[in-house]
Amino acid sequence: MAPFSRFLMAVALLYPVISVAAGGTRYSGIFSFGDSLTDTGNSLRLPATGSGPSSRPPYGETFFRRPTGRASDGRLVIDFIVDALGVPNPRPYLAAGKTAGDFRRGVNFAVGGATALGPDFFSSRGLKPFVPVSLANQTSWFKNVLQLLGSVHERRRIMARSLFVVGEIGVNDYLVALGNNTAREARTLVPHIVAAVRSVLTVRKLYPHHSNDH
Structure with a gap:
């Protein structure tokens, strides 16, 4: 899918969310996952991408x-969502500190070049991702943030007032496959990529409950 088409799809999907917010729903922050269409600076902090085009x-x-690490000469869709909702721009996870105060108003986990599928999947097919970050890494970072936010009650309170933006992600998986194989083989990745994204959208996966928390 062409970049502009993906941009229009993102706007179409997020417009109802912004409209509802404008109608009265109040968000206190944004937690964002994805690739270069959402990355606002994480790629600058990774050795594999720190000197890439978005750094110049x-x-x-x-x-x-x-240069801010955004794959654009201006702002990304996430920046416009932030403005529309009147919430803080979520700090890139790799640029933030490691205290609860750094994450209470949201965080951006997206990394330019990130894949939906993990390195083990690509290795099993003799492929190597461009960037050593997958959606699994980003959800792992999110779980680290949850641990910093205190009790289950406090986490639920913060999450209930936060907007979650998942994607765009998956296009880099296809690019990795297309670089070494045919389009037919790349199409075999579709169900795996969909499953990876779906797993993040499952509440139990995204927000694990620990019975020993208070």
């Missing part, structure tokens, strides 16, 4: 006047 002009010059 002309990236960032239209709005921020400097």
